[in-house]
Amino acid sequence: xxxxxxxxxxxxxxxxxxxxxxxxxxxxxxxxxxxxxxxxxxxxxxxxxxxxxxxxxxxxxxxxxxxxxxxxxxxxxxxxxxxxxxxxxxxxxxxxxxxxxxxxxxxxxxxxxxxxxxxxxxxxxxxxxxxxxxxxxxxxxxxxxxxxxxxxxxxxxxxxxxxxxxxxxxxxxxxxxxxxxxxxxxxxxxxxxxxxxxxxxxxxxxxxxxxxxxxxxxxxxxxxxxxxxxxxxxxxxxxxxxxxxxxxxxxxxxxxxxxxxxxxxxxxxxxxxxxxxxxxxxxxxxxxxxxxxxxxxxxxxxxxxxxxxxxxxxxxxxxxxxxxxxx
Ligand code: KG4
Ligand code: ZN
Numbered sequence: 506x507x508x509x510x511x512x513x514x515x516x517x518x519x520x521x522x523x524x525x526x527x528x529x530x531x532x533x534x535x536x537x538x539x540x541x542x543x544x545x546x547x548x549x550x551x552x553x554x555x556x557x558x559x560x561x562x563x564x565x566x567x568x569x570x571x572x573x574x575x576x577x578x579x580x581x582x583x584x585x586x587x588x589x590x591x592x593x594x595x596x597x598x599x600x601x602x603x604x605x606x607x608x609x610x611x612x613x614x615x616x617x618x619x620x621x622x623x624x625x626x627x628x629x630x631x632x633x634x635x636x637x638x639x640x641x642x643x644x645x646x647x648x649x650x651x652x653x654x655x656x657x658x659x660x661x662x663x664x665x666x667x668x669x670x671x672x673x674x675x676x677x678x679x680x681x682x683x684x685x686x687x688x689x690x691x692x693x694x695x696x697x698x699x700x701x702x703x704x705x706x707x708x709x710x711x712x713x714x715x716x717x718x719x720x721x722x723x724x725x726x727x728x729x730x731x732x733x734x735x736x737x738x739x740x741x742x743x744x745x746x747x748x749x750x751x752x753x754x755x756x757x758x759x760x761x762x763x764x765x766x767x768x769x770x771x772x773x774x775x776x777x778x779x780x781x782x783x784x785x786x787x788x789x790x791x792x793x794x795x796x797x798x799x800x801x802x803x804x805x806x807x808x809x810x811x812x813x814x815x816x817x818x819x820x821x822x823x824x825x826x827x828x829x830x831x832x
Pocket of ligand 2 (some may be wrong): 643
């Protein structure tokens with residue numbers, strides 16, 4: 506099967522073509538709006554929607570050209586329909602539905618979070634559910650248990666900020682810019698991660714909390730005793746410690762040895778190494794390019810769900826909030 510994947514849930518328009526027989530991405534094009542939004546210190550939803558509209562058709566044409574295909578060669582279309590910015594999602598969903606209708610091919614709605622997780626399978630042949638998955642992105646910090654039939658059971662989530670959001674907010678407090686994750690990671694390279702011992706919030710509970718940590722960081726910045734690099738490094742270490750503690754504790758409880766870590770924050774090399782250093786688990790990550798938003802993971806997930814006949818009708822729409830991931 507040849508499947509087109511469309512992602513437009515936030516500030517990246519990304520399209521990719523996946524050949525399921527070869528298990529190969531034939532082409533992938535992304536237009537990032539990060540620079541456009543950086544001067545506002547975060548994503549402006551209306552600006553995001555408008556730029557998706559401007560970009561999507563050209564990206565589709567580029568994808569077809571590089572894959573040496575015509576639209577008629579497509580067998581199905583996968584599209585992110587939840588969760589995300591509603592106006593941004595509408596652009597991808599409308600494009601997918603119109604194309605699907607014109608070509609008389611099915612459209613498969615893809616939950617963005619499930620796609621982030623399955624991106625790990627695209628690059629690690631042999632990796633298959635069941636496993637436990639931690640998703641750490643700009644909007645979510647969730648632990649899922651995924652059974653053999655790819656039913657997703659939500660086991661833990663953040664009760665306030667998401668992990669990526671805490672990186673972005675701390676970067677703002679340190680005047681580094683947006684998006685904050687890579688900038689904190691860079692600054693932390695020159696810092697001592699053991700310099701400041703930040704408390705781990707709600708340590709005994711399965712859920713996450715990052716807003717108290719953000720306040721502790723602010724207190725440190727205002728005190729002015731430690732260098733920004735030491736603060737960044739200590740903050741990053743605390744986030745890694747929390748993620749590892751809660752994810753692996755849950756994996757043990759659930760009897761899962763295989764753990765997938767995905768989403769934008771999983772690009773962070775310090776966090777990747779910290780997970781990899783843990784004994785007794787097989788830990789998988791998508792490559793950094795597939796940790797941030799991309800059409801590849803949408804096309805791949807659509808193929809996986811296509812097998813389960815989870816199709817969209819023309820009534821299907823976008824949802825800003827989290828839909829049940831198994832839908
Ligand atoms: O998955 P993603 O691209 O978009 C969402 O679905 O949210 O994640 C974006 C988030 C941002 O908060 C960004 O700061 C964070 O991932 N991020 C990182 C790194 N690269 C991106 N956080 C920490 N370290 C990084 N290297
Ligand atoms: Zn994402």
